[in-house]
Amino acid sequence: xxxxxxxxxxxxxxxxxxxxxxxxxxxxxxxxxxxxxxxxxxxxxxxxxxxxxxxxxxxxxxxxxxxxxxxxxxxxxxxxxxxxxxxxxxxxxxxxxxxxxxxxxxxxxxxxxxxxxxxxxxxxxxxxxxxxxxxxxxxxxxxxxxxxxxxxxx
Amino acid sequence: xxxxxxxxxxxxxxxxxxxxxxxxxxxxxxxxxxxxxxxxxxxxxxxxxxxxxxxxxxxxxxxxxxxxxxxxxxxxxxxxxxxxxxxxxxxxxxxxxxxxxxxxxxxxxxxxxxxxxxxxxxxxxxxxxxxxxxxxxxxxxxxxxxxxxxxxxx
DNA sequence: GTGAGAGCTGAAGTCAGCTCGAGGTCAAGG
DNA sequence: CCTTGACCTCGAGCTGACTTCAGCTCTCAC
Numbered sequence: 341x342x343x344x345x346x347x348x349x350x351x352x353x354x355x356x357x358x359x360x361x362x363x364x365x366x367x368x369x370x371x372x373x374x375x376x377x378x379x380x381x382x383x384x385x386x387x388x389x390x391x392x393x394x395x396x397x398x399x400x401x402x403x404x405x406x407x408x409x410x411x412x413x414x415x416x417x418x419x420x421x422x423x424x425x426x427x428x429x430x431x432x433x434x435x436x437x438x439x440x441x442x443x444x445x446x447x448x449x450x451x452x453x454x455x456x457x458x459x460x461x462x463x464x465x466x467x468x469x470x471x472x473x474x475x476x477x478x479x480x481x482x483x484x485x486x487x488x489x490x491x492x493x494x
Numbered sequence: 495x496x497x498x499x500x501x502x503x504x505x506x507x508x509x510x511x512x513x514x515x516x517x518x519x520x521x522x523x524x525x526x527x528x529x530x531x532x533x534x535x536x537x538x539x540x541x542x543x544x545x546x547x548x549x550x551x552x553x554x555x556x557x558x559x560x561x562x563x564x565x566x567x568x569x570x571x572x573x574x575x576x577x578x579x580x581x582x583x584x585x586x587x588x589x590x591x592x593x594x595x596x597x598x599x600x601x602x603x604x605x606x607x608x609x610x611x612x613x614x615x616x617x618x619x620x621x622x623x624x625x626x627x628x629x630x631x632x633x634x635x636x637x638x639x640x641x642x643x644x645x646x647x648x
Numbered sequence: 649g650t651g652a653g654a655g656c657t658g659a660a661g662t663c664a665g666c667t668c669g670a671g672g673t674c675a676a677g678g
Numbered sequence: 679c680c681t682t683g684a685c686c687t688c689g690a691g692c693t694g695a696c697t698t699c700a701g702c703t704c705t706c707a708c
Contacts, residue, residue, distance in 0.1 A: 350655080379656090380656060380657095381654085
C-alpha cells in the first residue's frame with residue numbers, strides 16, 4: 341500500500357469522469373472515502389474507481405444516492421470486495437432495470453396509437469395501463485408503472 | 495361547445511391523474527390552458543386530456559417541460575388537432591425513446607460483467623462505451639450515451 | 649527555494665418540477 | 679337562502695444532486 345497505489349483527486353476525476361465537486365459531495369454523503377496527506381489533501385485507493393463505476397451505473401438507472409449508499413454499505417467491511425461481491429450488488433438492480441426497460445418498450449409501442457387514439461380511458465389505454473393490467477388503486481397516477489411514475493429528469 | 499363539454503379542474507384531476515397543483519403549474523407554464531367562469535374558476539375543454547396524456551408520455555421519457563411546450567406549440571392553431579397531428583408529434587420522441595431503451599439494455603448487459611471486471615478502462619468498458627464506439631471526446635463523462643448521462647431521477 | 653497549478657473548506661446558489669399553506673371565493677343541492 | 683365542498687391566488691418551500699465561490703494552502707518539478 342505504498343504511495344504509488346494512491347490516487348489524487350485529479351486522477352480520480354480523469355479516470356472516473358466525475359468532477360471534483362461530485363467526488364467531494366459523495367464523500368460528504370458517505371459514498372466514498374479517502375485518506376488524507378499530512379497537508380489535508382485527499383488520496384484515494386484504487387478501489388474507489390470501482391465504487392464510482394457502480395455509482396454511475398446506479399444513477400443511470402435512476403437510483404438515488406441514499407439507496408446507493410445503503411447498497412455500498414452492504415459490501416464486506418475489512419476486505420477488498422471481490423468480483424462476486426460486486427456482481428451480487430449489481431444483480432440487485434437488475435430487476436429494476438428490467439422493469440424500466442419493459443416500461444419504456446410498452447410506452448414506445450403505445451406511443452403512436454395511444455396519444456392519438458382518443459381512448460384515454462384509464463381502464464383500457466396501454467399508456468396508462470401497460471400490459472393490460474387493470475389497476476383498482478383508485479388514483480389515476482398509480483396506474484403508470486413505477487419506473488415511469490417518477491419523472492426521469494435531471 | 496356548451497357547458498357540458500367543459501370540465502372542472504376536479505374532473506381533469508380524476509381523468510388525467512395529475513394533481514391540481516400540477517395542472518395549475520402547467521397552465522402558468524403555458525402547456526395547457528383553460529377558460530374561466532364568471533367567478534374565475536377554470537373550465538377545461540376535453541382536448542386538454544389529450545395534451546395531458548402527451549405531457550405524461552413525454553415526461554416519462556424524460557423530456558423537459560420546455561421542450562414539451564415547444565412541441566405542443568407546433569400543433570395547428572385554430573383547429574382541433576387530428577390524430578395525425580398527434581402521431582406526428584409523438585413520432586418525434588420515438589428516436590429518443592429507442593435510444594434510451596438501447597442504452598438501458600446495454601447497461602443491463604454490461605452490469606454484472608463491467609462493475610466487477612476491473613477493466614474500468616474508458617476505451618474498453620461496455621458500461622462506459624456501449625456498442626464499443628470509441629469516443630475521442632476527451633471528457634470521460636461524455637462517453638456515456640446521452641440517454642444515461644442526465645440523471646434520471648425524481 | 650520557488651512558482652504554478654492542484655487542492656482545500658464551508659456556505660450559498662442553482663435547477664426542475666412541483667407542493668403546500670393561508671386566507672379567502674364560488675357553485676350547486678336541499 | 680344556506681351550507682358545504684370545490685376552487686381561487688400568491689408566494690414560499692421542498693427535494694436531489696450537485697455547482698460555484700472566495701480565499702486560502704499544499705505539492706512538486708525545476
